[in-house]
């Protein structure tokens with residue numbers, strides 16, 4: 317099917333609006349509820365000693381908006397792919413058996429986790445880190461606003477996993493939407509700064525394959541461990557999990573509110 321420049325511009329604005337709205341809702345809700353409203357009550361659950369200052373939040377916000385502007389370009393590429401028949405985002409549930417839609421959603425989550433681990437680890441190569449990934453690591457003590465804080469090159473890499481997936485697998489429009497909500501929610505939770513997960517996410521074999529907030533927080537704090545996104549298995553298989561992951565999680569969870577004083581010193585970046 318044909319497309320016009322007006323179509324492309326309309327789609328760019330549509331994807332940009334959808335994604336920036338998703339980011340602002342997820343980041344601001346968690347920031348205002350957890351950091352502001354319950355910040356004092358939950359201060360003993362704040363993982364690191366130092367808190368980010370306004371300068372860091374401004375850095376995160378600027379780079380997140382720039383990332384969304386890039387995601388929208390990839391979104392236009394997906395629209396062209398669908399129009400040309402290269403990608404199949406279907407809406408009619410009769411197109412494929414229902415389990416194909418479920419498999420599409422699960423497959424996209426597993427693929428994103430794999431893709432993120434390896435591209436992330438690659439961007440920690442000293443030559444790439446200094447020029448690209450350092451932007452994300454300016455947030456040594458992350459906040460919900462860190463979610464999309466990437467260098468433009470990293471934003472392109474981060475966005476390409478969807479078109480690559482669509483080359484081989486059809487996906488239902490609703491499954492894609494659910495995935496987008498899931499990914500921003502997990503992203504913001506990973507950068508929340510407060511550990512709110514139940515201890516079973518460390519102690520139970522049924523849950524310890526899911527990453528907690530401490531998992532990604534340690535990545536920001538120590539730089540060279542815990543590259544994973546949704547699941548802990550890549551870090552376990554590749555032996556990159558932080559040796560004190562479980563210990564630090566349990567330490568934070570064992571703190572009593574009356575023993576912990578809030579430290580508001582801004583974090584420094586490397």
Ligand SMILES: [Zn+2]
Nearest residue numbers: 436440449535
């Ligand atoms: Zn990193």
Ligand SMILES: [Zn+2]
Nearest residue numbers: 452462507532
């Ligand atoms: Zn991060």
